[in-house]
Amino acid sequence: MFxxxxxxxxxxxxxHLAALEAEAVHVFREVAATFERPVLLFSGGKDSVxxxxxxxxxxxxxxLPFPVLxxxxxxxxxEVLRFRDETVAALGLRLAVASVQxxxxxxxxxxxxxxxxxxNRLQTVTLLRAIREGGFDAVFGGAxxxxxxxxxxxxxxxxxxxxxxxxxxxxxxxxWNLYNGRHRRGEHIRIFPLSNWTELDIWQYIRDERIALPPxxxxxxxxxxxxxGMLLAATRFLSLVDGETPYEATVRFRTVGDATCTGCVExxxxxPSEVVAEVAATRITERGxxxxxxxxxxxxxxxxxxxxxx
Numbered sequence: 001m002f003x004x005x006x007x008x009x010x011x012x013x014x015x016h017l018a019a020l021e022a023e024a025v026h027v028f029r030e031v032a033a034t035f036e037r038p039v040l041l042f043s044g045g046k047d048s049v050x051x052x053x054x055x056x057x058x059x060x061x062x063x064l065p066f067p068v069l070x071x072x073x074x075x076x077x078x079e080v081l082r083f084r085d086e087t088v089a090a091l092g093l094r095l096a097v098a099s100v101q102x103x104x105x106x107x108x109x110x111x112x113x114x115x116x117x118x119x120n121r122l123q124t125v126t127l128l129r130a131i132r133e134g135g136f137d138a139v140f141g142g143a144x145x146x147x148x149x150x151x152x153x154x155x156x157x158x159x160x161x162x163x164x165x166x167x168x169x170x171x172x173x174x175x176w177n178l179y180n181g182r183h184r185r186g187e188h189i190r191i192f193p194l195s196n197w198t199e200l201d202i203w204q205y206i207r208d209e210r211i212a213l214p215p216x217x218x219x220x221x222x223x224x225x226x227x228x229g230m231l232l233a234a235t236r237f238l239s240l241v242d243g244e245t246p247y248e249a250t251v252r253f254r255t256v257g258d259a260t261c262t263g264c265v266e267x268x269x270x271x272p273s274e275v276v277a278e279v280a281a282t283r284i285t286e287r288g289x290x291x292x293x294x295x296x297x298x299x300x301x302x303x304x305x306x307x308x309x310x
Contacts, residue, residue: 003065017205020297021054024193026177027156028058031138031191032065034181038138038188038191039096039131042068044084045077045256046213047142050202053196053211055140056091067094069134071127073258075237080256083214098130115239126165131188138181141193146198156195161185199254199280199286207272219252219270219275232262254279254286 042048056162088095103109109122145152156177172180193210223246234246237259251264
């Protein structure tokens with residue numbers, strides 16, 4: 001005789017953001033258990049800030065088991081560099097800075113000239129040098145698939161050959177969240193814990209987790225220049241062309257990179273909640289709207305990734 005008793009079952013379901021966070025935490029712990037010398041790229045931009053926040057939660061209460069690396073073009077926004085240094089000090093992080101200027105001075109790269117010159121592409125040489133000198137075998141980056149069509153091809157574990165180059169045909173399948181980190185000496189893996197996040201997810205997470213960001217991500221007054229359909233900040237790094245006259249506008253930045261090629265948008269969004277509402281209504285990605293370096297050609301990002309760029 002068998003007796004069956006009713007069992008009370010409580011459903012347990014993660015929210016959308018909690019599921020994304022759990023996936024990223026799993027990736028961080030998998031890398032820490034698999035690789036010998038991982039490093040996290042940290043520029044002070046919103047995606048790297050969120051990535052660092054999730055990494056800190058993944059290993060709390062222990063400190064991060066790897067250092068952070070900033071590839072410094074020398075043309076960064078002052079607000080972002082201040083935020084980077086404050087964050088490193090507050091969390092007690094081990095920060096390594098790889099300078100593009102050092103590679104220019106050593107003759108490893110040649111700086112572009114002219115009013116539309118940018119150091120953005122030169123970062124690739126500096127990044128690969130830093131990876132080689134640091135002996136890093138895994139490099140965390142904050143890239144997301146929704147940013148740009150070349151990044152949409154990426155795996156979470158992105159294999160790079162001994163030259164640091166990316167071949168989309170050489171990437172490995174990732175079924176059931178199983179990741180293949182196998183590599184030979186000299187090769188390495190780029191790791192993208194936020195691959196499945198969108199810009200809206202990032203901002204909702206920033207709002208819910210109350211994550212601090214550099215102030216230029218929120219509406220503020222600053223001098224700008226209209227160029228090629230974008231608003232560029234009139235900084236000491238930007239050379240004006242004939243007919244350009246700086247003027248003041250209330251703007252914010254959706255993404256942050258080299259000051260010479262990162263645009264801003266007119267906005268009154270001064271809080272995370274207001275930015276969430278603004279992003280929810282937009283129909284163009286932040287890179288598509290505000291990054292001049294992605295407009296060099298139809299396959300500009302993919303060409304740079306094949307050279308070793310993120």
